[in-house]
Structure formats: C-alpha cells, structure tokens
Amino acid sequence: MGSQMRMLVVGMLFLAPALLLADETLGEVASRVNPRLVKVYGSGGVKGLPGYGTGILVSADGYILTTANHLPDSSDLRVHLHDGTRLTAKVVASEPELDAALLKINDKHSPDGLPFFDIAQAAKTPTLIPGTGVLAFSNQFQIATRDEPMTVQRGVVAAVAQLYGRIGVFEAPYTGSVYVIDAITNNPGAAGGALTTRRGELVGLIGRELRNDQTQTWINYAIPVNATIAARGVAGRTLSLMELIEKKEAYRPSGRPDRAERSGQWNVRTGWTLVPAILDRTPPYIEEVEPASPAGRAGAKPDDLIVYIDGAPVPTISALYDILDKYRPGDKVQVEVRRLDRLHTLTVELEPVPKTPR
Template identity: 30%
Template sequence: MNSSLQKFWLLFAQAVTIMLAALFIVATLKPEWLSETKVGSIVDTVSLKESNYDGQLSPGSYHEAVKRSMPAVVNIVTNKGVTKPKSRKGANPNSSDPLFKFFFDDQPPEAEPRSSLGSGVLVSPEGYILTNHHVISDASDIDVALADGRKVKAQLIGSDPETDIAVLKIEPKQLPTPITLGKVESVHVGDVVLAIGNPFGVGQTVTSGIVSALGRDHVGINTFENFIQTDAAINPGNSGGALIDTRGNLIGINTAIYSNNGGSMGIGFAIPINLAKQVMESILSNGSVSRGWIGVEPQNLSKELSEALGLPGNISGVLLSGVLEGGPAARAGIKPGDVLMAVNGSPIKDVRGLLNQVAQINPGSQAQLTILRKGKEIDLTAQIGKRSKPKQQAN
C-alpha cells in the first residue's frame, strides 16, 4: 500500500508541476488567453434584452419622403473666373443687412479664379434642374454631381436675378427619378418640412423643422420676395437645395438664412415652388422673364406724410412722387402727387406690393389704375410696359 500511495503522490505532484508550468508559459506568452477567458465568464452572467426588428419604420419617420426625393437633389460645383471685390447681398441693390447670408461660399470675392459649392433639384426627366441664380452667377464652368456619384457637365438655360432662380440642363441619360412638385396651397404654418442639400460639402444631408411663416417679404434679399420661412437647419452649401413636405414633394428652393455667424440660427428662407415654376416656365418659353412696368417713382405713405398732404387717415396706397415722361403711367394721365390706391381692383398697401402687382401683368396688357387726386378717386387705364432687365448684381 505504501508503494502504491507513493506512486500516486508522485504522479499527482508531476501533474501539478506540469499544469503550473503551462500556466506560467501562457501567462508569459499569451496573457490575452487568460483575459478572454475571464471576460467570457463575466459576460455569461449578464442578461441583455434586445429588440426584434420587424422591418417597420419608427413612428414619425420621414424615411419614405426622403427616399423619394433625395436622389433628385444634386450637388453643383461652379468654377468662377477672375472677379472684382463686390457686394454679395443678392439681387436687390437695396439690401445691405450683413445678417443675411446665402447658403454657399459666403466669403468675399477675390480677384482670382475660385470654385463654389451649391445644390440643385432635378425637376424633369429631360434633365432640367432648378437652383439659385447666385449659385451659378459669373460661372465659367458648371458641374453637377448626382446622388449616385456620377459627375456631368451642366448647361445654363437662363436665370432671373430678381427672384434668384436659375435653370440648368444636363443630358437625360439614366437620370434619377425627378422630384414631384408640391402645391403651395397645401403648405401651412406649423407643417413639418425637410431641407436637403450639401452643407459645407460634406455630402447629402437632411434636416427637419417646421414652416415658421409664409409670404415673408420685405426681407431685402431679392427684388421680388414671397418666402417660406423655416427653422430647419440649413447652412452654406444648401443654396438651391430642396425644401420638401413629409410626402416628399418639393415646396421650395432654399435660398438664404438670417445669421450673424454664417451658420444656421433657425431662420431660413426658401422660394416657394409656384414662383420657381413660373420663372422656370418663362425662361424655357422666352429665354428670360418678362414683367410689367408703368414708369413711376412710388413712395410709401407714412402717417406723417399723409397728414402733411392732407390725406384721409385711413388712406391705403403709395404716393407717386415721380412719373416718367412718355411712360405707361404718364400716357394714362397719371401725374406726380397722385396716390395710387389699386391696380385692377387689388388694393396697394406699399411700394413692394405695387412692384409685385404690376410685375405680374403681361407687358402690352391693359390695366386699370385707381388713383386719388385732390380728394377724388379716379380710374385710369394704362397699357403696361416691359420692365427692363436689371444690371448684373453681385452674388
């Protein structure tokens, strides 16, 4: 028995020695083996509960709207030649507020060639793209990058500095599905909207917000203004991009932001799609946009001015401080000092309202002008003239 116990004890001692030696070697050469074993033992004691994905979208998701519209939003890269330093405040020469910024390349122009980034929206299978005038103004070369990564050359069909709309065309070869145009009548303050563009050149980006206001004018960016205001985050590079509703329909072309640092501050402006469409159709039909003109120098009626002129306190209209000799208004019998109260029966409240009202009338058409002269209302008929093209504005 003693001999058997001695043999057993010897075998046990040898086995323990071999195991200790093996453990020493592993700890020295492969310590991760021991740590993995240790972690595994800890993980085995943790219970985790994971959701089962059923393929359904999360409640409130706008994925389908973005999926339908995003392929039609393109990136625009323009190469611009040598330029002289000049204002970048838009098509309106009266705009001087430094807080208004366009969404792209908002750096002062330099006297050397430069490149700029912007966005655009494919609106037809023929390859027509809507964007901003200030994105492509002075461009010597225009490249369009599609959502699938392809890059193609674009042709400028025409642009309208006074609304900041431009129309481009690319070859209709295997183009993505064009975006669906929405109805401005269906847009209401408080509606959720999504902005799609290429901010800072990082790539296609979607942000969300609401419609903050409709019909926003007197902003001082463009000559003709009727903006959709939104708090969707939009930044440099978004110019010309899409503002869509939750069904994926295009309701506006993003144009400018109100900012003191160049970034989004929750106040952005988009040109409504009905105005953009009207300008595009005019460009495609006539090569440019024709607007009405009557040849007057209007002035807003302040309370003090009305009192000085002896006008009724409730008078609504604009004072015509000047009338162009031989112009449409002069031929109709309008004189300096008259107060223009209505055009074709639509009341005129201020100078911008008069400008917008007359601009919508086709040149050559007849229009009824209602004026106040020496306390009497008079209806006159004028043949609307054609508004001359504005001088090229800095953009």
C-alpha cells in the first residue's frame, strides 16, 4: 500500500507541470470537449448491442473516429452534432486491428468549420502514467439526445496494459496496450467516446464493453491515440490511428483484403485450391494444385488433407485461412498433409498474391 501510494504521488509530481497549468474548471473543460464529439446511431438494438454510440470529430469537414464494433455496420448511419443537427454519415475505412472506424458526414451537407480534435497533435502526447487523472466523455446509455451534452466521468489511469478479455465468445480485436481506467466508463454506447486529460486533451478512444471470461468482471479501457501496433502477419509494418485518419483507408498490403472481403482469400499465394467450404467445419482437402506454384513445387497433390501448418492443427478450411493470414509472402511454412494413411511434410514457400483485376 505504502509503496503504491508513493509511486502514485511521484507520478503525479512528474506530471504536475502539464496538469496544473490550467485554471479552467472541469465544467469549462467539458464544454470545450463536448462540441468535438458526436452521437452516433447505427445498427444494433438487439441482443444487448446498443444501437447508439459515440464518435470523435477529427476534421473540420466531418471525419469521425469511432470504434469498429457492430454500430457502423449499417446502411442508415446517422450522427447528431453537439448542437442537435442531425446528419447522415458513411464508413470510410475500418481497421479491425485497431478496432477503429473512420466515418464521414455525408458530403451533401458539406459541413465545414466543425470543432475537432487534431489527432496528429494528440498522438504526440506521451503515454499517460498510471495515476494520472483523466476525463471520459461519451453518450453512454444514450442519456443525451440531440443537443444535450455528453456524459462526463472522471477517473484515474489505473494501468497501461494489454487486454486479455473477450467480448461474448469473441477475442478482443485489439491487441495493443490500452489505458485501463478506474472508473466505470465502458457502459453501453460509450464505445467511440473520448478519454482526455484533466485539461481536455484527447488521449484515448474509449473501447467496447468487455468482460473478462475467467472472472466475469468488466474492464474499462481506452485505446491510446498514440497507439502503434504491429500489423498482423506483416513483419515490420505498424498501424496507428493517425495513419488511418491521414490516409482515410485501412492498411492493405498487396492482396490483403478488407475484413469484409476476406472470406476465402488471404494475402499469400499457395497455388492449391481447396474443396468448397460448404459447412463451417469442412476439412481442408486440396482439390487441385497448380504445378508452377509454391504448393506444386513442394509436391502437394489433389486429395491431400492439410492437417498441420507449422505444427498448428488445422481442423477446418476457415481455420486454415486464419492461420495463413498471419504469414506474409516469402515465409516458408511446414505443411503436413495426410495422403491415404500416411503423413507427408511439405515445405511451402509462400508467394505474394498476383495483382489481378477483381
């Protein structure tokens, strides 16, 4: 207890100059932050998934950062500005690995001069130290409608840590470090809200409702705006919210499809064609092999059943896709196949998927 406390105190003293400049009251900070946030309405309203959420304006012309949960997955996506103006929006890009989506207010209304958070600036803020006071802004529980201001809560960064939680039965899509907050911020509809410093500087994107599957406890977290995470299966490549906002598209290495287009495709070429995946549990039998391809050169044959890849069991075709998603062109993988009643080990050197018109 004593040492923890000392650590907290030291942390706060260290941060003191940044924290203590302002003479603004928290209410003034809240009224400065609030216009930079929007209420988002999209899909949901069933199975405990709220049909409402929160977004952060990141440009004067109406780009909005929010969480890539079920909400934006709607053909009727709407946002309400802080003054109650009701507008439609569309998804510009969705980056599942950052669990973030970029929305844009319908160009028809050519909004301009909207207050916004400068993400490039915000990303320069050093990662907050545990013990730092923060404010959380969101439209949790849809308490506010139209021009009513967001809920603001105060908390302390309890930890900067990685998530090992689960949403229902799904893994948390985001694997980087998060701010764990000591307040109950991640309520229904809070996802996509803003975590700020005591002075209203944006530091995080409030995440989903997330329950620890072992302890049945709920975690309150936000993705730091300066988060940089390794792109899955592409060594050396990183992803960041800033890049998402600047490029206005999700990262797609050559052939790496969007999540929405992913089924049956992956970013490496093997040269085998599998049997049709009719059922969820269809086993990965090879139907055809192109001779001049990684699989052909490695000696794969039709009717081979792929059993292991680099020692990992491959029970279904979808599992095979998931595994291959983690590789990039040039990787050599050990593929064990069952042919009749014997196992054969093949070494397949993966190639990039040739660019072909869709």
